[in-house]
Amino acid sequence: MRRRALALLAPVGAGLAAFGASPAAAQQVQITRLGDYAFGLVGVDQDISSSRSLCVSAANLTGRYSVTASGSGAGQAFTLAGAGAPLPFEAQWSGSAGQTGGTALVPGVALTGQTTTLLGLNLSCALGNDSASLTIVLRATALGRATAGAYSGTLTLLIAAE
Numbered sequence: 001m002r003r004r005a006l007a008l009l010a011p012v013g014a015g016l017a018a019f020g021a022s023p024a025a026a027q028q029v030q031i032t033r034l035g036d037y038a039f040g041l042v043g044v045d046q047d048i049s050s051s052r053s054l055c056v057s058a059a060n061l062t063g064r065y066s067v068t069a070s071g072s073g074a075g076q077a078f079t080l081a082g083a084g085a086p087l088p089f090e091a092q093w094s095g096s097a098g099q100t101g102g103t104a105l106v107p108g109v110a111l112t113g114q115t116t117t118l119l120g121l122n123l124s125c126a127l128g129n130d131s132a133s134l135t136i137v138l139r140a141t142a143l144g145r146a147t148a149g150a151y152s153g154t155l156t157l158l159i160a161a162e
Contacts, residue, residue: 029058029065029159032125037136044143051135053097055125056116056159064162066112067093069105072154076107083149090137091155097130101137112162 032055042048058065069091073079079086094102095114103111116131136155 029056029161030125031056031157031159033130034134034157039138042138042143044140044146046140047137048143049100049135049137051100051133053099053130054132054134055128055130056114056132057125058116058161060161062162063116065114065116066110066160066162067105067114068108068110068158068160069093070107070156070158078105078107078153078155080151080153082147082151084147085145087138087146087151088142089153090139092135092137094133094135095131097133099133099135101135102133110160 033052034054035052037050037052039048039050056065069078070076071078071091072081073086073088077086078089078091080089081087091105092102093105093111093114095116105111114132134157
């Protein structure tokens with residue numbers, strides 16, 4: 001396997017917001033257990049991914065929410081900045097914990113119809129019940145073109161009650 005010294009770090013930030021909604025609506029959802037995705041030294045011959053289970057809780061009666069992601073690249077693109085040209089990545093969301101893939105997120109476009117438990121805001125998360133997964137994917141085609149060096153970027157998630 002060919003290896004290239006790419007130190008990759010993709011921090012993920014969470015926002016509690018509801019587009020076009022009142023501040024009270026933004027307080028009806030919560031996401032916890034987010035953190036950095038550190039890939040370290042990677043090979044360039046195959047896709048690599050990292051998944052993490054998260055907890056999303058919603059205080060609304062339906063438990064429904066949407067996810068909108070934006071990256072730190074130009075036009076909210078999902079890219080990592082570093083030694084060379086921006087390195088694109090994919091973000092995938094699953095409405096179930098423990099998944100290693102999901103629906104591809106599109107920058108600035110809401111993924112609607114997601115559902116969490118009806119235990120209410122904070123309780124489900126406090127009990128340790130994860131309800132979703134976020135997967136970050138780096139494709140071999142992009143890795144093969146990347147200049148060796150350190151890369152980093154930010155993925156911001158906005159969770160809105162529906």
